[in-house]
Amino acid sequence: MALPPEKIAELKQIIHTQLSQIDVQSRIRSILADTLREEFGGQANKMGEEEMMKRLRQEGIVENILQQIQFDGHTQPKPATHFTDKDSRLMQTSGRKANIDPSRRYLYFHIKTGKAFLEHLEDTETTPGQVISVFTFHVHFRGQRFRSRPVPCACEPDIDEGFLLELHKEGAGDAGKMADAATLLSICDPIHIVLIKTDPTGETTTVSSHFFEWRPILTNSSGRIATSVELKGTGTESKVSAGVIEVQLELFPRIQQVLSQDVLSAQISLERTRQAEKERLFLVYAKTWWKEYLSIRETHKERLVKLFAQDENMTNRPVCSFVKPLRAGRLLDTAREAARFVSLMHQEKVQTLGGGEKAEQWTTMHTFLCRNKGDCEDHAVLLCSLLLGFGLDAYVCVGTKAKGAVHAWVMTISVDGLITFWESLNGHRYIHEAIDPNMPPMDKQHRPKYPYKTIGCVFNHQSFYANYQPSDSVEICQFNLDDESRWKAMSQDAILSVCSPGSCPFWPSLPPLCASGLDTALISNDIEQQLRVLVIEQRRDLGLNTMWDDQLSYLLTPALAAYETERVTGLTVGNEEFQDAIKQAVPDGHTFKGYPIQFSHRNARRAFATCLRSPVCEEIIHCRGDHVRLAVRVKVYPYPESACATWIMFACKYKSVV
Template sequence: MDSLQGSSQVSPEHLKSMKSAIHSFLQETGVYDSIRDIVDTYVSEHGDEADSSENPSAIMRIVKEKGILQELVSQIQSRSTVGAVPSITVPSDGRHYLLVRVNGGRAFVDNLDLAPSTVSKRSVVFAAHFGNQRFRSAVKPCSAEPKFDEEFLFEVDATGFGFGEADLIEVSTPFHIAVLREDSQLNVAELLGENIIEWRKVLKSGYLGLTVELCGRNAGVPAGIVDLQLELVSKKRIRYKEEDIVSRVEQQRIAVTNADREFLVYSRRWWSEYQAEFGLDSPQDAARFVSLLRVTAEGTGSIGALSLEESSWLSPFIFLSQRQGYHCNHAALLCSLLLGFGIDAYCALGSCHNGEVGVFVVSRSTDARGSAKVTVWNPTSGERSSPSEQDTFATVDCMFNNKSFFANCQASNNIATTSFECYNEELWKPLNVLKLRMVPRYPSAPLLFETVAASPIERSLEIQLRAAISTYRDSFGVVTTYDDTVSYVLSQALLLYERQQSEGGAQSFALFQESVKGTLGVGKTFKAIPLNVSYLDAGSVMDVVRAASVGREILDTVVDSAKFGVRAKVFCFPERVFSVWVMIAVNYSAASIS
């Protein structure tokens, strides 16, 4: 208003009229009353602290969260003849949607610790999960203040909870957000921070502004901050009183807490009974069973070493978003996917032949003759075999899936001799199914699939590998020649390798061998090294080649007639996961060797 008074273009009468109109508008819309209620509540809750100099900032934050400013802007726009064009198309199907705007991030101080050479290979991405819906933002340059500027539209469906379409207050689905740092070199991501938001606060005014602190590895220290705006959009206007929202959320929280407490009491009693029935005959058995109460982390080169520092059982959303996790995450995801295909599958906990804790998947089926067939799946290698032929896992102590939990109470827990008739209570002790149903469940995170053209990626990787090989051989003064025909022949071998990994059976390489012989002719020596990685960085691939004795032998070949072949095949999966097969080969005439 001071600026208006100082303006020579506004007469005092006009200025007074404008002030009166603004005052009337704020009274009509209830803004004065809302702000007065906020201030009164704040003073009553904080007492003497209400005189702090930080008061205005705290009160403005509350005003923003309650959506008063957004509601005011909405009413002003509704009286305007020209409305803003939405940046995202909202379906006009009568359903209810939650429009989420991400307006940037800040204070991601972990990104400041990266070396300049590393920052160029990193990027950050915002991810969100609500019910059975997931979204990922476009990648942004890695910085302490990532410039997120995205909009996501989530459907809010109360009918899935057994309520009417308008009973949105009953939708207790958590709104899970995360910020991840992508590694373009290794094609993985790491979690910077996450948080779960109670979205139903938006039901009061239809708008909600939030400044969300994300929780990272260091407890109590925010990993970063993101600014969000939530808007409820639908043809029918739905609003709830703030006290009704708070009351319903609290009721549901108490119900969940009581269910958790009752299940914990039951499971402890069940565990006590199980220990008495099973009998721990040695310290090794006791240590094994105690270790089953802990989460397991995949150590370097191990199946599942214990981790006491952090939780290894990541949520599927985080596990999928960062594309890496612990052995237990792989087992849980594989089991979930097998269940989706109608297979009777279970996550299993036991031990490996090396004495470490093992997490794997067991599936049961019946053949045409009615005989039971049990398959043990190694979730990190894809290998599967019968229990009697298992060379990785030694024992099985319990099995569970989304509906049941069974503990092995047989005389021996040896995987080769254990009976997998898990519904026989003389062999397996079950948790009460009714008790398991009390545990709250939420929709699982769906897989994201992005269409990726593999051919350009393969060609680019081959060009980079050829350049890297030539540079390496130039260092000791040797000219490198490439044979495109041999490179083409290598493709069929890579296809066979991938098929062998996915199908599990041995593949015949006879036609490939005939192709190599027919292409090279008589009197030629042929050497090749195949390797499989999950990233697209040529430098990292070369490191793997040089680390192998056969790879070094191929790269160090010094023969006048030597010709090299390079071929890459990329197989694309959901979540931008790649199976990258590379083969580097050399052929030369035996007569050329002095």
């Protein structure tokens, strides 16, 4: 794979900087001057390249240069908290990288091997270079996220991956101290293990979502235990075993006071009893609240008032528990950029086995981010959480779209009462102004542009409102949520009793977003080269030659940048400069045609097949005529996690024949 020009220029600059630092040029001139004077009588034309290199090697210049620029790829190790461990002992850390604070305690979580992944029982050994399906393990623990390297899918996959998890309390006075046994016992957050399968086409599947109880290590005097963990499937297969992994845990440093098994069992039992009681009380309240809501109007039982939802493990939870304010740090700068990011996450409706209507499943946020794919509810929950993190008054809305399809979207209410709908699947925003139902019907041009038809409820992490206006049509709904004659609110205290931080510790906690690890310049160049090959093959089958115009391809870049900016901000910029550049690049008497398109994946062949279904793009790629020159430009814009916007633009110019 060829390096893009940008990478080549960067590499040249690095080498030049290193050579300048060791003043190699003056040393080479000095050695060559001495050689010319001593061996060639000062006549430079008698000294060839071989003699020059021989003398430089003898003087050790070449070896010194290679050492200075570290041409063999060895660099100073960077601190890391995620490493692959070939040794079972954490204390023996030779050759390993770990950023360890000696004042903190750590848990080394090592996934050694897997077995009984029976779905892959017949998988055979692959040949080198063959594209295969792979397993990837994702781990989340108290705001720390890690991902394993991909391993080939097999009945007994060889995983051998270690993760260093920091154990500490975040409360005042505790954050700076090393956690003792009692403190560790009170940390009831489980380790969330998500296993993702990626097939050769890049499609991802959630194999398992497991919450692992790590505290039994506190009862072991050696500070080290090994155990087997059975991973169950997801959705309708949540009771079926997907496979077993062998794990090893080790505390670093070991605790001085080892807990008894009875103490640990009593603590876990107490925590589960407390959470179960909170859930029971909330359920009792929810049933009473629901009866009151139904008593208001008989038709309310038909409305989409969603109080509880099932996650991928078929666990029932209040919908408010899925939403939590999420700050993106420096990964996202604006609310609109957050909407763009969420829209680039792939959508997939969960189907029941054998077809039929979609299954009911709201994926936990960590699993959704790991898979980079989910249904409209998952997108809406993530977008609402991000908008809350940006300080907006945001709510998830549950209702219907055209033809009665159940749908979820996001609503924000400004200080001035302006209602804005955010479509999480495409990033579009719509201003809502209620229509007076007593007014004459509006013509199609002036009707609302949003696709939503009815609304049953809105909620966030601390509020839940059910719509009991005479009509649940979105067009005529008033969204003054404090108006008790239109919206029935649940008790905020009741919601916070199960949804406030730490109230139900066995429910999933909020994961942080991870920065993109994509080398977008390299990926863009690679996709572009693949598309060129596909175009050449396509035209060859039609008996056409292909001539590329590299300058025209480059001139398409500002257009792609403008398209992405417009998707994020809604503003169009740079169009005048782009048009002027194209006019100057296309000679008089020639015609220019362009076709831009955006994808959320990076599969060149899939993208090309989609482009060919457009008559405009097909006309460009199959262009015939005099002086035909083709151009293609690809630009990948990265977003957090593995989301990206892949912009492609095909273009051609040819001499017009009248």
